[in-house]
Amino acid sequence: MTCVNPIKDFVSGIKQLCRRYWRDTTGTIVVAFGIMAPLLIGMAGMSLDYSQAYLVRSRLAQALDAAALAAAAYSSSEAEIQQRVQDFFDANYPEEKLGVTFDPVVQVVGDEVRVTGYATYNTMFLKVLGIDTIDVSASTIVVREIQGLEVALVLDNTGSMAWNDNITALKTGTENFINILFDNASAPENVRIGMVPFANTVNVGRRGLGLNPDGSTYADGTSFVTLPSGVSYTTYHNTSAGWYGCVVEHKEDGYDTGATHEPNTYGQLWRSGSDWDGHGWNPGVNSNDPYNYDVLDNYEGPWDIYSFGKVIGYDQYCSGSGYSASRCSNCGGDEKCNSTYCFCRNSTPNQGCPYAHIMPLTSDRDALLDHVDTMTPDGNTLGNIGMAWGARILSPEYPFEEAHAWDNFYWKKAIVMMTDGDNTENGTYSSFWFTGKNNMNVTKFNDRFAETCEALKDQGVQVYTITFTSGISESTKDYFRECASSEDQYFDAPTQEELIDVFETIARELSNLHIKG
Secondary structure (H helix, E strand, O other), X not given: OOOOOHHHHHHHHHHHHHHHHHHOOOOHHHHHHHHHHHHHHHHHHHHHHHHHHHHXXXXXXXXXXXXXXXXHHHOOOHHXXXXXHHHXXXXXXXXXXXXXXEEEEEEEEOOEEEEEEEEEEEOOOHHHHOOOEEEEEEEEEEEOOOOEEEEEEEEEOOHXXXXXXXXXXXXXXXXXXXXXXXXXXXXXXXXXXXXXXXXXXXXXXXXHHOEOOXXXXXXXXXXXXXXXXXXXXXXXXXXXXXXXXXEEOEOOOOOOOOOOOOOOEXXXXXXXXXXXXXXXXXXXXXXXXXXXXXXXXXXXXXXXXXXXXXXXXXXEEOOOOOOOHHHOOOOOOOEEEOOOEEEEOOOOOOOOOOOOOOEEEEOOHHHHHHHHOOOOOOOXXXXXXXXXXXXXXXXXXXXXXOOOOOOOOOEEEEEEEEEOOOOOOOOOOOOOOOOOOOOOOHHHHHHHHHXXXXXXXXXXXXXXXXXXXXXXXXXXXXXXXXXXXXXXXXXXXXXXXXXXXXXXXXXXXXXXXXXXX
């Protein structure tokens, strides 16, 4: 089979015509050549112009590759990448050098950055044929790989976790989660994990005072908790004096997950001689006479300390008279009463404060594993508080600043929220103080939880939720399911074995993000 090459045949014909022209003595060929000369010159000019256009396209493609790689490496949004591509091209391939104008178009699809460039070449020879310009284009695709992972573990440390030693299963699952992520990372610094143990509040620990747990300066040393005069930090949870690390939440309807707070907070308890809002009992004094407390609004500090005062009163009505609990049928064994009310007997200012403090994002595996061991069950359940502080440690903004920017493509963010119970309303103590006085209830707690979930998902955070034990309500399961980024990212674990398996499953899924060095 013979293949026909028209271009080769055309060139061969031109050569033959030229040879005949030089040999011919009759003048016939001269006439024919004169007729064909414009066509021949046009063909030569067309060849030159299209060759130049091809060179322009090649240079455009090279410039496009370099510009796209540079832009994708340091930008996240489509608009930023497009501007960086244009700036790079203008700086390295100016119009006067390349002889063309350049118009980039950028598309970001998942982990791909697709850049197409359009250029216009001004012809030299084809103008005689009415062709002034030739449009050329080139395209490139840059695949961006994830470099690291930031994860917040929001873990239920409430009193119910003591039942059947469930806290041990949580510790095992958390330890396995941490080890799987670090074992599958190409370098430890590519994994950063933070922990938020929660009950009916969270413990910010010494970091609220601008210090690390060992007392050294944290970050730039900025404090976000101001202690009242005469009050100091204590490392003893049940001490009757000193602050252990829990704080009061702000009272606005919504959460600012960037952790910027209005000054109006749920107030502190303060000892008062009259017109009291709550009651307490001082066991250091032999008398059973109660102290009375007022709730003070707008206490100093971006966050108020969780509790200043001996105890918080239940304000439960007590029939009878005197200060003997035996005379007040409505009072329990851990309560005292006066002629009207029962009040809490606990003498610590840290009632219900989690033993384990918040741990900001870190790549220190050993420190994380050690911190898991400090988790101790105590207190009631306010999962919305834990979720809010989980968002705060994932945020690059105040008060924790370890995290990368929300829109940094190369660092993925995830949060794992686990609880074994429903949010509970407690009129005596919580991050919202007297819930009845401040018009707080379980519905509002759940609404705030949902708001925080949506805010996280809007920032691109992968949200995983876990409900644990068979006793958790269907309504709690429903709003945990809605909180998750997808149906597959909600897990119900009725047993300890299933809880451990769930943590391992989530860790492996996060490891499959293919963390690169």
